[in-house]
Amino acid sequence: MAASMATGFKRLKYPILFLIPPLLFLGTFYFYPLIKIVHLSFFSQGPWNSASLKTLFAAPFFLKMIWFTTWQAAVSTLLTFMFALPGAFIFARYDFFGKSFFRSLFTLPFVLPTVVVAAGFDALLAPQGLINGVLAPGLGLSGPLINLEGSIWIILAAHVFYNYAIVLRLTGGFLENIEPEIFEAAQTLGASPLKLFASIVFPILKPVLAASGLLVFIFCFSSFGVILLLGGTRFATIEVEIYRQAVHIFNLPAAAALSLIQIGFTFGIMWLYARIQRRHSIPLNPKPRLSRGQGHVPTTQNTTGERAMIAGHLILTSIFLGAPLLALLVGSFSGGDGPSFDFYRALGENRVDSVFFAPPLESMVISVKFALAATVMAVGLGIPGALFLSRTRGFLTAFFDPIFMLPLSTSAVTLGFGFIIAFDRPPLNLRNSAALIPAVHCLVAFPFVIRALLPAIRGVPNILRDAAAALGAPPLATWRAVDLPIIRRAVFTAAVFAFTISMGEFGAASFIARPGAPTIPVAIYRFLGQPGAMNYGQAMAMSCALMAATAAGFIFLDKTGSSRIGGL
Amino acid sequence: MTPILELSNICKWFGEKQALNHVDLSHKKGEILCLLGSSGSGKTTLLRVIAGLETPDAGRVCFDGQPMTGVKTWRRRFGMMFQEFALFPHKNVLENVGFGLKMEGKSHGAIQRRAKEMLALVGLDGFEKRDVASLSGGERQRAALARSLAPNPRLLLLDEPMGALDRTLRERLMIDLKEIIKTVGTTTLFVTHDQGEAFAISDRIAVMGQGEIKQNQTPENLYRRPASESVARFLGFKNIFPGVADQDGGAKTELGRLSPLPEKKRPGQDIMALIRPEAGRWMDHETLTLDEKSRFMEPVISGRVTQRLFRGTHYQTCLETEQGTCLHLDMASAPQVGESARVALLRDQVVLI
Numbered sequence: 001m002a003a004s005m006a007t008g009f010k011r012l013k014y015p016i017l018f019l020i021p022p023l024l025f026l027g028t029f030y031f032y033p034l035i036k037i038v039h040l041s042f043f044s045q046g047p048w049n050s051a052s053l054k055t056l057f058a059a060p061f062f063l064k065m066i067w068f069t070t071w072q073a074a075v076s077t078l079l080t081f082m083f084a085l086p087g088a089f090i091f092a093r094y095d096f097f098g099k100s101f102f103r104s105l106f107t108l109p110f111v112l113p114t115v116v117v118a119a120g121f122d123a124l125l126a127p128q129g130l131i132n133g134v135l136a137p138g139l140g141l142s143g144p145l146i147n148l149e150g151s152i153w154i155i156l157a158a159h160v161f162y163n164y165a166i167v168l169r170l171t172g173g174f175l176e177n178i179e180p181e182i183f184e185a186a187q188t189l190g191a192s193p194l195k196l197f198a199s200i201v202f203p204i205l206k207p208v209l210a211a212s213g214l215l216v217f218i219f220c221f222s223s224f225g226v227i228l229l230l231g232g233t234r235f236a237t238i239e240v241e242i243y244r245q246a247v248h249i250f251n252l253p254a255a256a257a258l259s260l261i262q263i264g265f266t267f268g269i270m271w272l273y274a275r276i277q278r279r280h281s282i283p284l285n286p287k288p289r290l291s292r293g294q295g296h297v298p299t300t301q302n303t304t305g306e307r308a309m310i311a312g313h314l315i316l317t318s319i320f321l322g323a324p325l326l327a328l329l330v331g332s333f334s335g336g337d338g339p340s341f342d343f344y345r346a347l348g349e350n351r352v353d354s355v356f357f358a359p360p361l362e363s364m365v366i367s368v369k370f371a372l373a374a375t376v377m378a379v380g381l382g383i384p385g386a387l388f389l390s391r392t393r394g395f396l397t398a399f400f401d402p403i404f405m406l407p408l409s410t411s412a413v414t415l416g417f418g419f420i421i422a423f424d425r426p427p428l429n430l431r432n433s434a435a436l437i438p439a440v441h442c443l444v445a446f447p448f449v450i451r452a453l454l455p456a457i458r459g460v461p462n463i464l465r466d467a468a469a470a471l472g473a474p475p476l477a478t479w480r481a482v483d484l485p486i487i488r489r490a491v492f493t494a495a496v497f498a499f500t501i502s503m504g505e506f507g508a509a510s511f512i513a514r515p516g517a518p519t520i521p522v523a524i525y526r527f528l529g530q531p532g533a534m535n536y537g538q539a540m541a542m543s544c545a546l547m548a549a550t551a552a553g554f555i556f557l558d559k560t561g562s563s564r565i566g567g568l
Numbered sequence: 569m570t571p572i573l574e575l576s577n578i579c580k581w582f583g584e585k586q587a588l589n590h591v592d593l594s595h596k597k598g599e600i601l602c603l604l605g606s607s608g609s610g611k612t613t614l615l616r617v618i619a620g621l622e623t624p625d626a627g628r629v630c631f632d633g634q635p636m637t638g639v640k641t642w643r644r645r646f647g648m649m650f651q652e653f654a655l656f657p658h659k660n661v662l663e664n665v666g667f668g669l670k671m672e673g674k675s676h677g678a679i680q681r682r683a684k685e686m687l688a689l690v691g692l693d694g695f696e697k698r699d700v701a702s703l704s705g706g707e708r709q710r711a712a713l714a715r716s717l718a719p720n721p722r723l724l725l726l727d728e729p730m731g732a733l734d735r736t737l738r739e740r741l742m743i744d745l746k747e748i749i750k751t752v753g754t755t756t757l758f759v760t761h762d763q764g765e766a767f768a769i770s771d772r773i774a775v776m777g778q779g780e781i782k783q784n785q786t787p788e789n790l791y792r793r794p795a796s797e798s799v800a801r802f803l804g805f806k807n808i809f810p811g812v813a814d815q816d817g818g819a820k821t822e823l824g825r826l827s828p829l830p831e832k833k834r835p836g837q838d839i840m841a842l843i844r845p846e847a848g849r850w851m852d853h854e855t856l857t858l859d860e861k862s863r864f865m866e867p868v869i870s871g872r873v874t875q876r877l878f879r880g881t882h883y884q885t886c887l888e889t890e891q892g893t894c895l896h897l898d899m900a901s902a903p904q905v906g907e908s909a910r911v912a913l914l915r916d917q918v919v920l921i
Contacts, residue, residue, distance in 0.1 A: 178657075179652055181651075181652060182654045182655075182656060182657075184619075184621050184641070184648070184650070185648065185654040185715075186667065187640075187642045188619055188716070189647075189715070189716075190642045190645070190719065191642055191667075191671050196642075199667075203658050204657065204658050
């Protein structure tokens with residue numbers, strides 16, 4: 001059997017067979033819900049009755065919400081640039097002690113679940129948060145020094161926090177790949193620093209600035225967890241409004257219409273992004289500049305001024321990115337009087353005043369189970385999918401590769417919403433099935449799994465196979481010695497990706513999770529929504545646990561150098 | 569003629585490493601001077617100091633009588649060509665070549681005219697609208713040369729201009745490069761690690777090592793009389809033997825007493841005897857003309873052939889002497905490996921340094 005597998009990997013007679021499982025899955029769990037959304041928005045009350053839609057679009061809050069969604073995304077993008085561009089320049093142009101450590105540290109926020117980020121900012125800036133806890137008594141104030149809870153500032157701060165890494169890694173990686181000689185050549189040709197920036201640096205960077213800007217914009221535009229947790233009742237993006245319409249008001253046609261608008265926006269922006277990327281061949285995986293041998297100039301020592309600038313940026317960024325996480329930790333360990341493990345201990349108890357029937361620890365078990373199931377599914381579908389893409393060429397690859405990536409450009413909220421309207425009645429009544437969350441998480445993770453597997457499967461060099469064969473290895477031994485180790489590592493990477501994504505996913509789970517069986521992010525959200533120090537503290541403790549799990553996954557991916565898949 | 573470029577006492581440190589150690593150098597107008605040295609010898613750093621891309625820790629760069637200290641790179645009006653050519657990826661060939669003129673604020677028409685003229689000079693007519701990414705290695709080099717020459721620089725600096733090209737292309741472009749530079753008449757300083765390149769292009773060669781200039785000579789004199797063992801070894805000479813000079817202009821070495829053409833050496837002075845590879849003639853295999861005989865020195869060296877490589881024009885031979893040292897000689901013919909042979913050395917192919 002293994003022998004047939006070996007030849008199967010090498011010469012696939014019918015690659016089309018590998019297409020069937022992923023296509024069936026996408027058809028059922030992606031396209032079918034999408035069709036249901038379209039159907040529900042237009043034909044909810046018989047053929048072409050758009051009365052309820054008209055009411056929706058005519059409502060003043062509707063335009064206000066679209067406007068808010070857009071401008072907060074634009075401002076967040078601008079602020080992210082202001083904050084991250086200096087970092088990108090510093091990381092690309094200077095060598096300093098601990099560079100790769102800081103680069104990883106500054107990327108960590110991007111992989112944290114939105115719920116954790118929101119909880120962190122709440123723990124930092126809320127009236128009872130860390131800053132007020134430390135500063136207000138110190139300054140002798142009776143009330144809180146700052147109260148940003150439910151303000152636009154805390155949302156913007158969380159967005160900058162979350163997206164800093166996109167600009168840092170994309171722009172920085174691009175900048176790093178530009179030979180410094182290009183700038184020096186311009187100088188020798190008479191370009192002063194100002195002219196150098198205007199005629200060389202900026203034009204070269206323009207496409208990557210546009211690309212990373214679009215990415216940040218779309219992430220902020222689709223912001224759900226941050227706004228839902230930090231925005232209070234005053235702020236709603238389209239995503240949040242979909243949730244409210246569907247879950248609170250139960251106006252499904254309105255939610256469907258909003259989902260369509262959201263899908264339209266995201267697809268449009270992702271299309272633009274893909275176009276820029278193709279046209280300017282911005283590398284998705286920025287490669288480190290090749291070390292130059294002969295005639296290489298040793299790196300100039302940083303001057304005192306440069307060192308001060310680097311240190312200043314590192315310190316400020318570390319504070320900004322570290323403070324919310326620190327606040328989480330502090331919040332989770334502080335009892336009524338002084339440090340304690342109370343909140344962690346409480347996670348295992350079934351407290352009477354708890355909003356749950358099950359203790360929070362159970363939601364952790366549920367999350368892990370779901371994540372494992374999603375991982376098995378995503379990898380199980382990703383392997384045939386990647387094999388298919390690696391064995392075909394031309395039209396088939398060009399057509400199906402983007403199809404496999406589609407879930408990436410559809411927000412988790414629309415996916416979750418699509419699930420609840422598609423699978424609540426026959427033919428697919430899965431309303432109470434435990435399989436829904438793993439399915440939606442598998443959908444979210446699927447594009448990442450493909451991207452992790454494909455280069456490895458494509459990249460097994462034939463020359464290695466030939467070398468093994470020339471050394472006398474029969475086909476099976478060759479497959480074992482060459483293909484298997486390379487692919488096995490990629491499969492493991494893909495699995496870590498899928499698992500980490502599933503553990504932190506909130507948008508879709510917030511729709512689908514059954515009341516008695518919440519995932520960790522859903523449980524954190526519910527805890528934060530309840531009054532009482534114990535509920536708040538438990539949210540902090542769970543956030544810390546989730547943060548630790550995500551960080552562990554990220555550190556693994558970062559160490560194996562695979563964290564750059566998918567843009568970073 | 570007074571030198572146009574003068575460096576005095578240049579020092580540069582990179583952390584603990586001293587890249588340039590009290591370098592003095594002068595360069596005449598219109599000449600091509602080559603900085604020749606192995607990787608890490610400081611030659612590129614020196615070029616960058618002259619361009620103003622590095623600030624020396626000590627010393628002074630003067631050009632045309634003006635000290636360059638504090639003059640920024642973009643005000644020096646020196647053209648520089650980089651090893652990887654550093655063409656601007658977002659501009660086409662014409663825009664690349666015209667960039668320096670644009671920085672000078674020249675009019676659009678003047679830029680177009682001059683850039684086209686430069687492209688014609690380097691043999692790239694018709695390439696104006698081409699994307700730099702579509703150029704071959706040789707075309708890039710030409711475009712880069714045209715770009716650095718277009719603003720009519722006071723000094724042209726070339727950093728390993730052939731470094732990124734393959735062997736055959738190098739040979740051809742080397743000749744073109746020299747012709748173009750001589751046509752324009754620009755004073756040129758160029759850095760290379762390839763002595764063949766240096767000999768072919770330069771009017772003068774400054775050999776660099778350990779951040780110092782070891783010798784500054786015309787190519788011919790450099791080859792004939794390397795100033796030190798390290799220079800000789802860098803130029804590729806292998807037969808270098810320590811010895812002591814005697815009264816008659818010869819020297820005592822492990823091969824016996826060598827008597828080359830008389831040298832001005834102090835008796836008793838420690839010297840190095842350099843035997844060029846083309847110095848040897850087989851005593852038993854070749855008939856020598858009378859004239860040649862008078863050109864040979866004592867002693868005749870005998871040994872065993874340990875290497876014999878056919879190199880087309882000659883055999884690259886290694887003769888192990890009775891004392892156990894190896895003599896590397898290029899011979900017109902050669903006995904088989906393992907055979908004994910006797911060799912005489914031409915006086916004028918042996919130098920005491």
